[in-house]
Amino acid sequence: MTVAWLGIGANLGDARQTLKDTVVCLAQQHTITVLAKSSLYRTAPIDAGGDDYFNCVVKLDTRLSVRDLLGLCHRIEHHFGRERPFRNAPRTLDIDILMYGEAIIDEPDLIVPHPRMTGRAFVLAPLAEIDPELAIPGHGVVSTFLPAVAEQRIEKMKPLCQCLAEPETGKPAGVAAESPDSAASPDNTPRSSGTCR
Numbered sequence: 099m100t101v102a103w104l105g106i107g108a109n110l111g112d113a114r115q116t117l118k119d120t121v122v123c124l125a126q127q128h129t130i131t132v133l134a135k136s137s138l139y140r141t142a143p144i145d146a147g148g149d150d151y152f153n154c155v156v157k158l159d160t161r162l163s164v165r166d167l168l169g170l171c172h173r174i175e176h177h178f179g180r181e182r183p184f185r186n187a188p189r190t191l192d193i194d195i196l197m198y199g200e201a202i203i204d205e206p207d208l209i210v211p212h213p214r215m216t217g218r219a220f221v222l223a224p225l226a227e228i229d230p231e232l233a234i235p236g237h238g239v240v241s242t243f244l245p246a247v248a249e250q251r252i253e254k255m256k257p258l259c260q261c262l263a264e265p266e267t268g269k270p271a272g273v274a275a276e277s278p279d280s281a282a283s284p285d286n287t288p289r290s291s292g293t294c295r
Contacts, residue, residue: 101133102167103196104156105212105221108178110190113152114138114255116178120191121156123174129166131159136224142251144218152255155196155224164198168208171195196221200235211235216243219250227254 104124108116117138125132134157141151160167171193178191196212203210211234215221222243225232230241237243 099159099161100164100199102158102160102164102198103225104158104171105153105192105194105196105215105224106156107151107153107192107194107220108190109143109149109151111179113190116191117152117154120174120178120193121154123177124156124158127170129161133157133159134228136227138255139220139223140253140255141220144220144250151220153220153224155221155228157228164195164201164203164208164210167198168195196225197234202236211237217247219244219247219252222247223252223254 106117106120121132121135124130136155139153141153143149143151162170175191175193194212195208195210196215198210201210212221216234216237222240225240226244230239232240234240
């Protein structure tokens with residue numbers, strides 16, 4: 099098993115929901131265990147036009163090779179309607195392999211750690227939320243790169259509104275009730291009625 103980190107982003111369609119569904123999709127794979135996921139972040143496009151992006155980072159344990167993981171990421175992107183009309187085009191879903199264990203890979207179609215991750219607030223902030231002392235192989239600790247991206251616009255999104263529990267729920271007054279959107283499975287990944295293939 100290898101610990102890998104994925105960066106997930108989208109700025110077309112219902113981007114927030116797509117990110118949540120993507121985490122569910124990953125968790126449904128028998129070769130993957132989702133260990134942690136960051137909050138959602140809203141960020142300005144970098145070197146691109148279009149609407150703001152929603153981004154998050156997922157930490158997972160996987161039996162997949164890095165090539166098989168890349169193939170899975172591409173299939174999930176396709177499942178959610180990803181198209182590549184031109185470089186940095188707006189997208190329904192983008193999944194990047196940020197890190198794969200301690201591997202350092204430099205091949206024409208795959209560079210790990212991701213070559214631009216140390217200069218992107220939308221990657222560094224979610225990573226730091228999960229593990230600020232995380233070491234990027236060949237680069238350094240995540241938190242040390244944050245000051246250099248401080249000018250990049252990024253907003254941590256608040257969870258969807260959770261109303262106070264009604265008396266008939268059986269929960270004490272003042273305890274927030276889980277909304278259907280926020281319900282989690284035993285491994286802390288969101289539930290979904292959909293299935294990812």
